[in-house]
Amino acid sequence: MKDATKERVEKETADWQYMAELPNELHGFKLERLMEIDGDVYELFRYSSAEKHRSATAYFHEETKEYKLRVKIGLVEFCKMEYITGSFDTFELLLKTQLEGMLESLSRFDEADIGSILRSKKIMEWEYGRRLPVSLEGFQLFIAPAEPVEITNGSYIIIDYTDFAQETSFNIYYNMFRDEYFGEARIHNIPDVNYVFDSKELDELEKKLQEHLVPRLREIRQRAQQVK
Known part of the structure; x- marks a missing residue:
């Protein structure tokens, strides 16, 4: 990852109150605060359930210069399109308003x-x-x-x-x-x-x-x- 990308993410997420205040568990998913680089991805935090084999990871993607939310169900991974944005403030708002409901839906089947x-x-x-x-x-x-x-x-x-x-x-x-x-x-x-x-x-x-x-x-x- 380029230094400029790393500096951007770390500047935007410095003293990030939203992540600091996230509950350690939501609908059976456990929180991991990551703040780590994996290739061209800067992973911010993850909610995961080993028992359910499901997770949701918030991250910044250097290639597209966007914040995203990646969901994993079994071995299948995909981005939730509605969370993709180049704006950190917009990403935070989306997480605040939608993440908990998304995790609830991810935790169980509802016809x-x-x-x-x-x-x-x-x-x-x-x-x-x-x-x-x-x-x-x-x-x-x-x-x-x-x-x-x-x-x-x-x-x-x-x-x-x-x-x-x-x-x-x-x-x-x-x-x-x-x-x-x-x-x-x-x-x-x-x-x-x-x-x-x-x-x-x-x-x-x-x-x-x-x-x-x-x-x-x-x-x-x-x-x-x-x-x-």
């Missing part, structure tokens, strides 16, 4: 938060989804179709099988802008994409999962073990 487009797909009522095993090929079912999780760019995670010890997972997403289902793996937290699960309809996805889910999980596990 009322699900939009009408996803509801119309009947994913939460999907019988196949309700029969998915809680453990499969050494992966745990972290997110099930009955409780989809919205991330970014119009996408929801509807299936997430994860081995947290290996930082390896397989996800099925639904994207409402493309009206399409697709799959993505992470092997030691590195994305690995194929197009086997691309589907337009839930019935089509179900057939592909019946045929390819177990072989794909076996492949992912084998490749993760080879890297070790």
Whole structure:
């Protein structure tokens, strides 16, 4: 990180009363005051829950010269678009007015938060989804179709099988802008994409999962073990 960026962040956050007064725990998330540099990112603070495998990190991104909030759910990380700003004062205001509510939403599933487009797909009522095993090929079912999780760019995670010890997972997403289902793996937290699960309809996805889910999980596990 450039000295000028470091100096800017440290000047703007000097004697930052808001961070100093943050509660040590909110909705099951524990606070870490960081103030540390990681590559081109200056991390300010984080609320995290090891039990829930979820966190939210406030930081400054040197590349875009913006303050941001990064959310991690399982192994999936994304920026909350509504927090992105080049102004420290605006960022603080957004945190003051929205962070606690966001953490509450992150801590539990509420069907009322699900939009009408996803509801119309009947994913939460999907019988196949309700029969998915809680453990499969050494992966745990972290997110099930009955409780989809919205991330970014119009996408929801509807299936997430994860081995947290290996930082390896397989996800099925639904994207409402493309009206399409697709799959993505992470092997030691590195994305690995194929197009086997691309589907337009839930019935089509179900057939592909019946045929390819177990072989794909076996492949992912084998490749993760080879890297070790």
